[in-house]
Structures are given as C-alpha cells and as structure tokens.
Amino acid sequence: GAVVSQHPSWVICKSGTSVKIECRSLDFQATTMFWYRQFPKQSLMLMATSNEGSKATYEQGVEKDKFLINHASLTLSTLTVTSAHPEDSSFYICSASPGTGGANGYTFGSGTRLTVV
C-alpha cells in the first residue's frame, strides 16, 4: 500500500532557529501533498497544499514566510518553520495520495512533534 514517511518524528529547537521537516512518498509519486497542524486533543487543521514544481497554496491565516514549503520532486515535500517560537510548538503531519484521494483515501505520515524552547 501507499506509504508516506515523515522525518524527524520529534525535534526540540531553540527559539529563533529554523527547523525542516521532510515528507516522502515511498512507493508512489505525489504531485500534491498536504501539511496539517494538530494541537493536543484537537483535530487536524490544514496549513497548506504543496504542489510539485510550483508554489504552495496556504490556508487563510497561515504565514507563508514563516512556514516555507518546498516540493521539489514528485516524492518529497519539506516544511521549514523559520524563526520558531514557543507558540509554533505543535504536531505537524503531512499527507499524500497516489491518486485523487479516492478509494484508498489519503495516506498520512507519522507526524513530527516540534517543541520550541
């Protein structure tokens, strides 16, 4: 089945530094990937849609200069949290689908727990 690998699974960084999170589709090509953010006991909130070879589409209220997304190949999308602050601490999850998200839904990565100290 479709597998999405996300790395790292957790990271702790100092306030003001940048952190990069990778999302890879291991056995399929993904022209589109999605980045979500999840706070404790809350649902997944879409941050942006990552499009291979073009600019990402950000949801309203998400700072594009703070959350940089690069989708340079059909199997890799990266999310960089720039100048991280404690309020950026959260669980970040990526997802992708080998097709149009139909019968097999969207496959999710295992998530990245970011803690900014």
Add this chain to the structure above:
Amino acid sequence: EDQVTQSPEALRLQEGESSSLNCSYTVSGLRGLFWYRQDPGKGPEFLFTLYSAGEEKEKERLKATLTKKESFLHITAPKPEDSATYLCAVGDTGRRALTFGSGTRLQVQP
C-alpha cells in the same frame, strides 16, 4: 464552507459493549467521507471511504454507514486495542484537501 462535527467528544466503553460514533457534515459536493483512526503521537490511519448515501463498509469490528447528512462508525464488541481517536473527514469536489472533524476519543476498558 465544509463543516464536520463529531460526537461524542469522548466515549468510554467496557470491553464487548457495542456503540456508535456520529459524524455530521455539510459539504457543497461530496467526493467522499473518510474515517481514520489515530493513536497518540501518530498520524491518522485510513479505515474507510464512503461515497454515497446508503453505502456501508466493514472491517473487523468496525462498520461505517453514510446518509446524506451524517455517517456512523459502529463498533461491535470492542476490545481494548480499539482504544484510539477516530477522525471523520470529508472531501469536497471543489477541493483536494480533506476537512476533518474534531474526533471522538474512544477508550475501551477490559
């Protein structure tokens, strides 16, 4: 704007005690209704996709059903390993990303 509401927020069951989780939705054009299971600190795991009212799908102790306004996830004779958060999401024909509900945290006690 697509909306997904799940209830109850949390549910505690005894092992073997069957129950149902509810997902109410509004969407301009339904591309699919998705159910996921999420364990703590992990990404969501795909369970089912339902496409049209009247459709049902089963997997082990889980059965998902769909009407024009809501979906139910029925859990028959649950076991402690069924404890997790169950997420409902809708896909809109005009949008590729899914819209998620807030989830139901299920705890099954032995």
